[in-house]
Amino acid sequence: MNSVMEIGNYILYMYKGSKEWEGNNKEIIFSKNERLNEFIFASEFLQDAKDMRMLEETGKISNDRNMEELLDKDAPILIPPPDEE
Numbered sequence: 001m002n003s004v005m006e007i008g009n010y011i012l013y014m015y016k017g018s019k020e021w022e023g024n025n026k027e028i029i030f031s032k033n034e035r036l037n038e039f040i041f042a043s044e045f046l047q048d049a050k051d052m053r054m055l056e057e058t059g060k061i062s063n064d065r066n067m068e069e070l071l072d073k074d075a076p077i078l079i080p081p082p083d084e085e
Contacts, residue, residue, distance in 0.1 A: 005040075013039070029053050 008025040021033045041047045056063040
């Protein structure tokens, strides 16, 4: 699936012999097709990756993040911890 996401100029998703969705590797990130999303982004990790790519593509976050800085223990926490009850 990684190769489809990286080089897919034209992607056709079929379900039970019928065309369910078509587009390219940029458009698939924004697909609202539930079956397609369940197939392509089946794991929580891939769902998170899709969300991050959507934020990057819409300019809401930069895609030139410094991962070393983000993983530094002294770096600020970007996501607030869940409320403890």
